[in-house]
Amino acid sequence: MINLRNDYSSVAHEKILKALIEYNNKTYIGYGMDEVTEEAKAIIKKEIGNKNVDIHFLPGGTVTNKVFISHVLKPYECVICCDEGHINVHETGTIEQSGHKVLTVPTYDGKVSCDDILKVFNVHNNEHMVKPKLLYISNPTELGTIYSKKELIEISELCKKCGMYLYVDGARLGTALTAKTNDLNIKELTKLVDAFYIGGTKNGLLLGEALVIINDELKQDVRYSIKQSGGMYSKGFVNGIQFKVLFEEELFYEIGKIQNKLAEKLYNGLLSIGVNFISKQVTNQIFPVFDNKIIKELEKHFSFEMWEVGQTKSTIRFITTYKHTEEEIDNIVNIINSKITSLAAGSTPAIGSSNI
Amino acid sequence: MINLRNDYSSVAHEKILKALIEYNNKTYIGYGMDEVTEEAKAIIKKEIGNKNVDIHFLPGGTVTNKVFISHVLKPYECVICCDEGHINVHETGTIEQSGHKVLTVPTYDGKVSCDDILKVFNVHNNEHMVKPKLLYISNPTELGTIYSKKELIEISELCKKCGMYLYVDGARLGTALTAKTNDLNIKELTKLVDAFYIGGTKNGLLLGEALVIINDELKQDVRYSIKQSGGMYSKGFVNGIQFKVLFEEELFYEIGKIQNKLAEKLYNGLLSIGVNFISKQVTNQIFPVFDNKIIKELEKHFSFEMWEVGQTKSTIRFITTYKHTEEEIDNIVNIINSKITSLAAGSTPAIGSSNI
Amino acid sequence: MINLRNDYSSVAHEKILKALIEYNNKTYIGYGMDEVTEEAKAIIKKEIGNKNVDIHFLPGGTVTNKVFISHVLKPYECVICCDEGHINVHETGTIEQSGHKVLTVPTYDGKVSCDDILKVFNVHNNEHMVKPKLLYISNPTELGTIYSKKELIEISELCKKCGMYLYVDGARLGTALTAKTNDLNIKELTKLVDAFYIGGTKNGLLLGEALVIINDELKQDVRYSIKQSGGMYSKGFVNGIQFKVLFEEELFYEIGKIQNKLAEKLYNGLLSIGVNFISKQVTNQIFPVFDNKIIKELEKHFSFEMWEVGQTKSTIRFITTYKHTEEEIDNIVNIINSKITSLAAGSTPAIGSSNI
Amino acid sequence: MINLRNDYSSVAHEKILKALIEYNNKTYIGYGMDEVTEEAKAIIKKEIGNKNVDIHFLPGGTVTNKVFISHVLKPYECVICCDEGHINVHETGTIEQSGHKVLTVPTYDGKVSCDDILKVFNVHNNEHMVKPKLLYISNPTELGTIYSKKELIEISELCKKCGMYLYVDGARLGTALTAKTNDLNIKELTKLVDAFYIGGTKNGLLLGEALVIINDELKQDVRYSIKQSGGMYSKGFVNGIQFKVLFEEELFYEIGKIQNKLAEKLYNGLLSIGVNFISKQVTNQIFPVFDNKIIKELEKHFSFEMWEVGQTKSTIRFITTYKHTEEEIDNIVNIINSKITSLAAGSTPAIGSSNI
Secondary structure (H helix, E strand, C coil), X not given: CEECCCCCCCCCCHHHHHHHHHHHHCCCCCCCCCHHHXXXXXXXXHHXXXXXXXXXXXXXHHHHHHHHHHHHCCCCEEEEEECCCHXXXXXXXXXHHCCCCEEEECCECCECCHHHHHHHHHHCCCCCCCEEEEEEEECCCCCCCCCCHHHHHHHHHHHHHHCCEEEEEECCHHHHHCCCCCCCCHHHHHHHCCEEEEEXXXXXXXXXXXXXXXXXXXXXXXXXXXXXXXXXXXXXXXXXXXXXXXXXXXXXXXHHHHHHHHHHHHHHHHHHCCCEECCCXXXXXXXXXXXXXXXXXXXXXXXXXXXXXXXXXXXXXXXXXXXXXXXXHHHHHXXXXXXXXXXXXXXXXXXXXXXC | CEECCCCCCCCCCHHHHHHHHHHHHCCCCCCCCCHHHHHHHHHHHHHHCCCCCEEEEEXXXXXXXXXXXXXXXXXXXXXXXXXXXXXHHCCCCHHHHXXXXXXXXXXXXXXXXXXXXXXXXXXXXXXXXXXXXEEEEECCCCCCCCCCHHHHHHHHHHHHHHCCEEEEEECCHHHHHCCCCCCCCHHHHHHHCCEEEEECHHHCCCCCEEEEECCHHHCCCHHHHHHHCCCCCCCHHHHHHHHHHHHHCCHHXXXXXXXXXXXXXXXXXXXXXXXXXXXXXXXXEECEEEEHHHHHHHCCCEECEEEECCCCEEEEEEECCCCCCHHHHHHHHHHHHHHHHHHHHHHHHHHHHHHC | CEEXXXXXXXXXXXHHHHHHHHHHHCCCCCCCCXXXXXHHHHHHHHHHCCCCCEXXXXXXXXXXXXXXXXXXXXXXXXXXXXXXXXXXXXXXXXXXXXXXXXXEECCECCECCHHHHHHHHHXXXXXXXXXXEEXXXXXXXXXXXXXXXXXXXXXXXXXXXXXXXXXXXXXXXXXXXXXXXXXXXXXXXXXHCCEEEEECHXXXXXXXXXXXXXXXXXXXXXXXXXXXXXXXXXXXXXXXXHHHHHHHCCHHHHHHHHHHHHHHHHXXXXXXXXCEECCCCCCCEECEEEEHHHHHHHCCCEECEEEECCCCEEEEEEECXXXXXXXXXXXXXXXXXXXXXXXXXXXXXXXXXXXX | CEECCCCCCCCCCHHHHHHHHHHHHCCCCCCCCCHHHHHHHHHHHHHHCCCCCEEEEECCHHHHHHHHHHHHCCCCEEEEEECCCHXXXXXXXXXXXXXXXEEEECCECCECCHHHHHXXXXXXXXXXXXXXXXXXXXXXXXXXXXXXXXXXXXXXXXXXXXXXXXXXXXXXXXXXXXXXXXXXXXXXXXXXCCEEEEECHHHCCCCCEEEEXXXXXXXXXXXXXXXXXXXXXXXXXXXXXXXXXXXHCCHHHHHHHHHHHHHHHHHHHHHHCCCEECCCCCCCEECEEEEHHHHHHHCCXXXXXXXXXXXXXXXXXXXXCCCCCHHHHHHHHHHHHHHHHHHHXXXXXXXXXXXX
């Protein structure tokens, strides 16, 4: 069974595990107050070109989103995000559980439009309704697409105009920043947003995300919110060690690049054998459409997610990881090709025989 | 600098890290739905003598307490715990943040008394006050003491009588169950409570706690609460792997035993050189009292927690871990002895000389 | 300035105020535990044909919705309602503040469709998403329309099938039950839902709503939730007195009838002078469409709500109350007619002159 | 049965009810945006000597406390109050339900001490504990005692020094300000605190409290929090009318004075027949101690609250209201005297007979 389901399906990149063993010969102060964590933060600050940011390492994406959003919003303030946004659909109402409404705008190829945001913002203008205060976007989006520099500048300016914070969920930021079509680097991103997080768990770490807060107004007492949410770990240094290695060795970008390259190879391979997709490949998620009969066959060989189930055809999601090899990708294309061919062949006689 | 501050000061027990590398050659389904996690649960169920329990692996103690307590309580229901209870003092109001009051009873040697609980329970008898529904205790307690079988039976019966759930925070359960004076095994514990958690982070794991739910009424939809709290990790199998190793190899008890044995050695060593303690050694936390001048000296050699600061004397906390060795303990005692001696010597001549 | 804005624009029906003075010569136990409150409940129980229900008097609609919904849902459970639902738009995220997501379905003439509900219900089928557990509808709806007996039966059966509670916001229930086209009485309503509330504030009371809980499973400890929400009033008997009078004297239906009758008269009057509406009149809210120039004129004579603002034409909302008289309605129609006529007259010469 | 239980046991002061009828001939804009509400606010602002405050009328004390406290605190911030504080004991965990811990200090004659507050404040100094940010006190206290000007100045200065807000629950403020021993007027109070509320419900109103916010930093968006909590009423003008009358006619002080005077008369009357009290009379609550046998007798004539139940003697609470008369108070004393006498008489023969 080949894994095409997730980029969080194996323990960690071997360099990360090696580092954990190496650093096991010392003891550290708990709760992220240790020196290795400080070193990791310093490296990331250098990479993003801003020494004045606050960085907090958290164990997972959902808790990171929850901590930041609930920390900065007052009880009656709300988030705007696209209707397919992770916080809106796949985090079991975490934001609402912390007391805040999630207002939605339509999703276009995974992204939000400024017009839609402005419309929702303008409608919510009195105390009988929630007050929009933060825009949440993901880069890459849930569909693997990415925001261009121009798009992000427009969104950033709109947020400033509306007095809203801009926050970017970067669960797979490594693949966004290393995508072929990307024109935005992490230094520019840092200048355009109030906060974002750098995903580690889906980028080779055993676990861990780095929340980066740029806006000075939002920095105070964040450690209280992290602790209160259950997101502060006694062995905080485990995050420090991992992120230090991730950015010290450029592993962050390296993994992103590999994952994208393999996705491109898989995408092109499938295109060449006539497979359709609901969107173009940009990062390491691709969304092919197959006859349901073929999908049943594929399930015998691969693990993957169903994306949109139809009567005869459905969309599925393939994710490539740094663990896959080029040979494996070739093999995957071959298997799929043989399934398509044999199904077509299988049908022809059937049709033929009915002709007799 | 010798660490006597914490049992969560190094990455993990080497067997745990070795296992993580070993299991890194395969891929797993996410969010704890994998087979290794199932195996780990099966081993624990066997160990506690009950196949009908639900086990959930969570990343840390605070989030485990929060998930379970907020899952089982209705909005107006509250927890009773001792005034030094971890959820009452050291979790930044996590329980209150999830909407529930923590009612307190006095602490005796770290423990609660049935009389106090009953009194608080009886007073809270109408809708103008919160409704007590869960008793939270820790074993070992914040002072390293443990509940005897008889004490736990009494508490368990009281809770049943009052219609309250009984929940045990077992952050350091391994040291409680392997304490010399302990007369309660994990099978008996399981029979007396509605739920408890087995601490992994302070018992050799990189991270992870195992929440065990015994009461059938409390089992439904717990995964929803875990996910909503941000406590569900994509790489759930990392917890599965660790707990499998912890219980497969009896590492759980082994680490507990070593930690207790070294604490006993340190306790006896310090007793022999005239050090006083605020309570007897039971598990791996001991609480010596020193002259403040000596504490200043000790800070040059050891890291530890201040427990209760006085004008001339203060109580500090030493914690022993599986990383310490018998030689190191001897060394610690020697250093402390020399500090005490030299301070005494230093004062005597000084006084003497002033006499001349 | 004639009030067409609200049915909560004057202190209370004179019979209600008279009763408050009458009952002021005695003293009562606080918090709704008095005898008058018991009498009021008994009368309502008789009226709805079910002595086994629990009735709680609350001060307003928002707090009633919040108390009931947050009382019955577990933290990860959510409400389904139409996207124009009052709890979704006009209660400042009260439901979310109490921790629960509001999932929306499209609105058709103010109402929900079973197909849409089932679709949303089916999609939310695992712990990464919230769990639908309660359907919230309003009768009459935000557009003044009402559910037929057949529609409510279908919705009720769907909810049972899905294991969801059905809750009806009856802020203006008096006008729904007395609408000409209504085929559902309060006894039937009571049989089809798990809970509903009978609006008092918009039906002649100084303030007060009556929450009726039919489903036995949802009755326990509701007074705790009312108190905790700040919705329990020391002078609970003030609600008791008012509801006793409201149902003892059939004032509840009488007010509903008058309000509907006047709305019908206003609707027909405006129809007869050529005014268009976005929906037919059913209860005491009507939604005429006017040229924006005319609306500006109307604002000099009447107070009303803007409903949907367009470039040249807009929809506004007129609400009739028991305080209006037939003469006043005639007068309103006449004023509007003269505005329309004079605007048309004003335009014609203009057009005429340009023709010359 | 004579009511000595509560000062919220009858509908309202007759002048209030008369005003409601008078104002019923007009219509008003909803949600407190009407002119009468503005007039009421203007009168109160004049009375407290500060035109720059924000005033919000709310329906009850619990919701007022909850709205203000949850509006100004961040999720991890907490309240300090005395252990007998209303929010700590008698509001069903409303503050905790809104996410905030209530830290307690001991109560001395109903009041807090600066030393205790400072101690609690100093202990809570890192992110593993909640962060104290608001001090809640009541004036008069739960025991009917009042803060002197000197005491309030000291508390106010301590709060400023600690960066904590000072908030006064004035549910019975009218009796505090008119107490014989009071040396603090409402203008001085306004200068010393960040916010307080003027109780109406226990001071003659049908319902309603006036939240006064002095600190500019805490004023923004309070209407959002009021609406979200369910504390914003469509008929906000009902509060406006009542408070206008209350302060326009000095009814506020008049009622306070009468209630105190009658309490003093009752206190002195009971003293003169040998009754003991747990504290001196200051406002309209007094706390006599009786033999339990006498209490059983009193229950046949009066309604009152049990305060502290003992084996042979218990403390009860008597509250006087503006509805009582001097004759009634004399009558009450006489009844109690006769009960005491007859019980004493009843015992003597019994003892006597055993002597024979």
